[in-house]
Amino acid sequence: MSAFNKRIALMVAGIAVSLSGCSMMKGDDETAQAEPVSQPMNVIDITAIDRAPVEPDDDDESASQGMDAYGAIGQPPLYSSVQGAYKGRPLTKHIGDYVKNMTQDLIANMEYVNEKTPIGVTHFALIDTDLQTTDLLGRQMAESFVHELHKFRVPVIDFKATDYIRITTDGDFVLSRDYLELSSSLPIEYVLTGTMAKHQGGVLVNARILGIESRAVVASAQMLVPFYVVDALIPSDGSQQNGMRDGVRLSRG
Incomplete structure (x- = not known):
């Protein structure tokens, strides 16, 4: 077999291998789509920022009562001066x-x-x-x-x-x-x-x-x-x- 024919044979073999690899990847994707994958449990991390009182919203009744997103009453702010301190809800x-x-x-x-x-x-x-x-x-x-x-x-x-x-x-x-x-x-x-x-x-x-x-x-x-x-x-x-x-x-x- 001449050198030219050998070169053609190697190119054909490479193309066949590439097509075979694509076919296997496609088959793997179809298998992955067919079999459901279990999702990890959704865990909520409640931090100190989450416990802070949220800004009042006219449409949110819980926010107007000083509650956070989880229904807990937030720590009231502290208003202080040189004479004393007032601790309570912000005055409207x-x-x-x-x-x-x-x-x-x-x-x-x-x-x-x-x-x-x-x-x-x-x-x-x-x-x-x-x-x-x-x-x-x-x-x-x-x-x-x-x-x-x-x-x-x-x-x-x-x-x-x-x-x-x-x-x-x-x-x-x-x-x-x-x-x-x-x-x-x-x-x-x-x-x-x-x-x-x-x-x-x-x-x-x-x-x-x-x-x-x-x-x-x-x-x-x-x-x-x-x-x-x-x-x-x-x-x-x-x-x-x-x-x-x-x-x-x-x-x-």
Whole structure:
């Protein structure tokens, strides 16, 4: 056999081997497709990041309740300052928002009070005391009511204002709690006051407007303020000493 014929024979043999290999690979693929292959078990690895609270979603009820993707309640965040720390859910509303709603209720059923009848606002008293004791919530509610009444153009008299400005090393002040420094004659015809009672889930606030001379109730409102809104109020001194009840500083009216 000549060299040329040998070369042709080797080329034909190589092509045959290649076709045979392709046929075997195709047969192996068909066999693999015919026989089901068992899949590995799906194991979920829950890490610390997975346990973290998810961002609230308007369409997700569990997310709005502070739950993660597995239904567990996440660790609440910690809000701190130099005065103290508030540990709870992130606030979407503060005490001023609840006072705003109560003011609207007062205005809706108010009688006799108008833009020509001056009104005073006092602190809210704890209902289970002698009505001469308040706390930080009672003080802040009075401040918020002053703001909301003024927005409705109801004339508000701040009876804690003096007729001079006291300049001290701690600051410049015009307000005082010393009755000897305050005027005893003010044109107040009505007064907004109220009481507070601890309730399951919050503090029940009762607000009303009274006539100074008649003592008649000319407007009233009631609302439950959740505990997480109340607890967000932090005393300026952060004190945990005497005068505290359930973590809230009390004071005489």
